[in-house]
Amino acid sequence: MLTCREVTELAGDHLDREICTGAGLQVQLHLALCQPCRLFVHQLAKTVELVRQVEGQPPDPETECRLLKAFRPAAECQPPPLSEPLSAIPDDPDSSSSSGTAIALC
Amino acid sequence: MTEPDPLLERLLAKDETAFKALVRRHHGMMVSIARSFVGSHAIAEEVAQDAWLAVIDGLPRFEGRSTLKNWIFAILANKARTRAEREGRIPDFTAVDSDPPATVDPDGFAPDGSWAVLPVAWEELDPERIVAGRQLMAHVADLLDSLPAAQRSVVVLRDFEGLEPEDARRILGVSEANQRVLLHRGRSRIRNGLMALLARSPDQGHIAQQRSISKKVNSDGNAGPRNVTLY
Incomplete structure (x- = not known):
């Protein structure tokens, strides 16, 4: 036994x-x-x-916003290129103006 | 798979609420699993984001031959594997020998394999309960996060995501035997962590009532426990 x-x-x-x-x-x-x-x-x-029951950790608001934009139909919004890591995008001069702006767009 | 998946239909209809809920539910665990393959949290985050973009891109072509969740995690694992190869890393889900083998502290057993330190009952273990200044669930999340990478990945896919053994095994590229060992050790570590936590909790008596067992009824018929302590 x-x-x-x-x-x-x-x-x-x-x-x-x-x-x-x-x-x-x-x-x-x-x-x-x-x-x-x-x-x-x-x-x-x-x-x-x-x-x-553990609560899943959501992405940070900026990432969530960018993913939502990518999810939207192409006619409404241009998703970020697949080859480019999203985390690199905030360093881009064009997108560095304000993360708040990006969130507002969501 | 013959029945239409309502979530898939909402995603194909570009339902943003459905997509946002999907991302919020799974993103953290996707990063966690990617972390088992790649060298840093930052890269794991990139891999998870890249996987989401591939999911968005591939949704219209998803044929439903697996569940949506399986498909998403398969994409994630492929992305993570590719990234790991680029980094010159070889993900190792087989290194179970380096982990502590025992489910329970060996001191918890007598030499004949019977309990020396009895487990205590967990009564009404409310996830909302405050233990050591935080909700119990926050501790559970931390315990899960602190598991060795291979154990964490298996526990996440099997217990958090609810994947079938064969699906989780295939996604991670582990053998059936290894998956079982990793899953059991991961669960046991979390259980042991909860035991230690509840032992430190000042009102543990409400939920962790020590049991006094005067006579051990067991196959070996040996003497009862040396003592009754928590952990």
Whole structure:
């Protein structure tokens, strides 16, 4: 029968149901009998749930604005060239007047 | 894929609200994954932006043979890989041997593999809860961000983005076995970080109630734990 330590190593596969039948049954049997391991599996499941709820980090407003401009139909706005990194654009004399202007255009 | 994707249809209709929401949701994680390939955060940011432009450019030709999310992250990984090659870097998603192998601190187990330091229950772990001066979710985000690059990329694709194992594996170019190990170690590190954090929290007793288990019921039938402490 599996030890608690072995169960902790298999706990992720157990959660993801990516465990072969034999090992899966052994884990289930162990968990039925072992409260600390059940707690561990619960903590791991909670960790996954929390990661799922992490708030994605949005781009900075200037980048978001430029991406939105690129998204707009070509007739309305000229997207930046694909070959040019967007982060280099603020250094361009033509666009250095004010980032606020760029944001306002969004 | 036969069912039309409502988000794809909105994007093809040039719905800016949909596009903005998509960018805001995924951009940070795209940078994070690109960072696993390239040498700096600034370059990773460029790669992510470049990937978005390629997404915009390619949307009308997207055939829906994969999910939109898979397609976006595949583009990102290709851009990042190309950039890494240009930098002379070889992204390594296999270096798991250098990471601490144990899911739980080895001191947490007795020599026979039974628990020496019992896990504690996490009751009502509210994401909004303030722990050490910040919302719990801010800590989770930091813990995720602090993972080794390969672990972080796998956890992001699997748990944050919700990609299927095979899709995440293909996008990152890792073997199935490596992905499983990286995912489990990444999750375990975050779990261990939360354990440490909650142990320091003054009101941990509300959510992390220590369990007293007088008799260990286990296959090995050995003696109970040496002590009951957090971490």
